Amino acid sequence: MARLQLKNVNKRWGSFVGVDNFDLDIADQEFLVLLGPSGCGKSTTMRMIAGLEDVTEGEIWLGDRMVNNLEPKDRDISMVFQSYGLYPNLSVYENIRFPLRVRKVPKEKHRDMVMKAIEMVELQDFMDRRPAELSGGQRQRVALGRAIVRKPTVFLMDEPLSNLDAKLRVSTRAQIKNLQSKLKTTTVYVTHDQIEAMTLADRVVVMNAGKIQQVGTPTEIYDTPANTFVASFIGSPAMNLVEGKLEKGVFQGDGIHVEGLPAGPSGNVTLGFRAEDAEIVEDQGQIAAPMYSIELLGEASMITWRLGGALVSIKTNKEYRAEIGDIVHARIPASICHLFDTASGERIDDR
Template sequence: MADIKLKGITRRWNDFIGVDNLNLDIADREFLVLLGPSGCGKSTTMRMIAGLEEVSSGEIWLGERMVNNLEPKDRDISMVFQSYGLYPTMSVYENIRFPLRIRKVPASEHKERVLRAAEMVELTQFLDRRPAALSGGQRQRVALARAIVRAPNAFLMDEPLSNLDAKLRVSTRAQIANLHHELKTTTVYVTHDQVEAMTLADRVVVMKNGIAQQIAPPMDIYNKPANTFVASFIGAPAMNLIEGHLEAGTFTSPVLTVSGLPHRHSGPVTLGFRAEDVAVVSEGGNLAAPVYSVERLGDSTMFAIRAKDDLISLKADKAASLAIGDVVRAAVTAKVSHIFDGTTGQRIEPLLIPA
C-alpha cells in the first residue's frame, strides 16, 4: 500500500490544458474521489497516476518513489473501468486469475486467492460462467475481483458504476465501500455523480476545466462550498443561488431580502441556501412565489417556486398539500445563507457565526 503525491501535475496537448497544476497528497488508505462534469480532467488525472498518460509537467510520487518515468506495470496499481474489459472467452475464474498469471505469482497460490477475491464480491457461484452469461452488475464485480486479487499499491476506478441501473449502482456502491473498509487500499475513484462522491469519499476533489475547485471531506464541501460552481454541483437539488447586492449586512434582490448577515463585505454577491434549510411558513417570510413543480419523493416533497427568473427548490413534508400555481411563503434566514462574491463566485466567510 502507498500514499500518492501529485506535485503540480499538468497535462497539455498543444495549447489545450486538460489538467492544470494539480497538487494533492492522497494518504495511504484514503478513498479519494475526483468529481466534476464531463471533460473536466478526471480521467486524464487518473491515467497520469496509472502511467497511461504522459505528464507534461509536475511529479507523481508513489510512496517514496517518483514514478513519472515508471511503466504502468511497474507502478503496481489496479484499474477498474466503466467498460469492464473482461476476456469473453475465459471463465469468470480465469478472468479473475489473469493478473496473477501475468505477474508470475506462484501457481500454488492462485486458487486460494481467486476464491477469496470472488467471495468478497459474492461471485463464488458464477466462477465457471463466461462473462456473456452474466448481468452487468455481475460483470462489474468480476472486474472488481480481478483488481483486488493481487493486493496492489492502489486502486484506480474510473466511473465503474455508470453502466449499471440505478438499483445495482446503489448495491455495488455499498460493496465498494465495504471492500475498501476490508482491504484499506488507497483508492482514487472518478465519477461525475455527486451522490457517489458524497457516499464513498474520505475526501472529494471537485474539478472544473482541469482545475481543482475544492479538496475536502464531503460534508465540508456540502456545508461550505468554496465557490458557486461547487455549490451548484454538490447536493440534490443543488444549492439555490440568487444574485443580488450586499450592504451593511443586508442582502437585497428583486425576489428576496435577508438582513442580519454577519458579513462586512459590500457589493454584488450571490446568496445561496439549501432547500432543506428553509422553512415554509403560512404567514410572513421573505420569499413568496407560485409553485412551479411538485415532486413527491415518498419521504418528503421537493418542489420549486418561480420567483421572477429564478427557480427555487424547497423541501416540504411528505404530506404537504401543494399544487402547481399555489403561492408559497418561505423564510430564508441569515443563519442558513451562504454568501459568494458576485464577480468571482468565491465564498465569503462570515465575520462571526450568526445567532
C-alpha cells in the same frame, strides 16, 4: 506504504490544458474521489497516475518512488474500468486469475489467491460462467475481483458504476465501500455522480475545467462550498443560488429579502441556501411569490419558485398542498445562508 502524491501535475495537448497544476497529497489507505462534469480532467488525472498518459509537467510519487517514467505494469496499480474489460472466452475464475498469470506469480499460489478474491466479491456460485452469462453488476464484481486478486498498492476506479441501473449502483456502491474498508488499500475513484462521491469518499476533490475547485470531506464540501460551482454541483437538489445586492447585512434580490447577514461585505453578491434548510410558512417569509411547481418526492414535497432568472426550491412535508400560481411563503434564516462574490463566484467568509 501507499501514500500517493501529485506535485503540480499538468497535462497539455498543444494549447489545450486538460489538467492544470494539480497538487494533492493522498494518504495511505485513503478513499479519494475525483468528482466533476465530463471533460473536467478527472479521468486524465487518473490515467496519468496509472501511466496511461504522460505527464506534461510535475511529478507523481508512489511512496518514496517518483513513477513518472515507469511503465504502467511497474507501478503496482490495479485499475477498474467503466467497460469491465473482461475476456469473453474466459470463465470468471480465469478472468480473475489472469493478472497472476501475466505477473508470473507461482502457479501453486493461484487458487488460494483467486478463491479469496472470488469470496470477497461474492461470486462463488458463478466462477465457472463466462461474462456473457452474467448480469452487469456481476461483471463489475468480476472486474473488482481481478483488480484485488494481486493486492496492489493502489486501486484506480474510473466510473465503474456508470453502466449499471439505479438499484445495482446502490448495492455495488455499498460493496465497493465495504471492500475498501477490508482491504485498506489506497483508492482513487473517478465519477461525475455526486451521490457516489458523497457516500464513498473519505475526501472529495471537485474539479472543473482541469482545475481543483475544492478538496475536503463530503461534509465540508456540502456544508461550506468554496465557490458557486461547487455549490451548484453538490447536493440533490443543488444549492439555491440567487443574485442580488447586500447592504448593511440586508440582501435584496428578485422576490427574496433576507436580513441579519454579515454587515461587512456589500454590493453584488450571490445568496445560497439548501432546500432542506429553509421552510414553508403561512405568511411573513423571506420569499412570498407565486409557486412555479410542486413535486412529490415520496418522503417530502419540493416547492419551486422562479425568482428573476433563478429557480429556487425548498423541501417541505409530503402532505403539503397548493396550486401552481398560489402565493407561497418561505422562511430563510440568515444563519443558513451562504454568500458568494457574484463576479468571481468565490465564497465570502465574514462571520
